[in-house]
Amino acid sequence: QRPRLIITYVYLAFLAALLISTAGFITGIEYFLLAEDIIGECVALAVEGSWVSKTIFVGIQMQNKIID
16 A cells, blocks of 8 residues: 555656646746737836736736826
């Protein structure tokens, strides 16, 4: 019974490592895919003093204005 427990532990540890690696890979891809939007918002903030925040999950845009 002990070898079965060890094998189960090894499989679950491998699955956890695979999920963590996949999440890191997806985060890296998102960073490069959304870089243009991030730079555009930084430029708009520097030039106009306002920016538009877009959520990834919902298509809602929120307008923000900096008050001096």
